[in-house]
Amino acid sequence: MVVPTAMEQAMQDIMFIFHEHAGEKGYMNKEDMKRMMDKHFSEFIKNQKDPLAVDKIMKDLDQCRDGRVNFHSYFSLIAGLTSACNEYYVSHMKQKPRKH
Known part of the structure; x- marks a missing residue:
């Protein structure tokens, strides 16, 4: 049995989560996005001060303006979220190397 690497597993998870919420139609609408964000980004959503955060994200992602992502x-x-998390990690959490 071949075990995927952590990176391969992460890529698979990203793909499967999209298809879980997009379903047979192959895209996510606003309701799908809300369910996906609530389920997989619950801490991000909980920490948003703007109750319309998901609506704004949907608007930004809906490049064709057809209600589809x-x-x-x-x-x-x-x-984008991974990049923002990395910036936070680098500036707040990453420990400086210790000198021996």
């Missing part, structure tokens, strides 16, 4: 746009959200 495709995989490419969804992945842009994942990349």
Whole structure:
């Protein structure tokens, strides 16, 4: 049995989560996005001061203005949130190397 690497598993999870919420139609609408964000980004949503945060995210991701978020746009959200988390990690949490 081949066990995927941590990175391969993360990529698979990102893909499967999109398809879990997009379903057979192949895109997420606003309700799908809300369910996905509530389930997989609950801490992010809980810490938003703006009750319309998901609506604004949806508007940013809906490039064609058709009420649909495709995989490419969804992945842009994942990349953006990961980048923001990295910036926070680097500035607040990463420990400086200790001198021996």
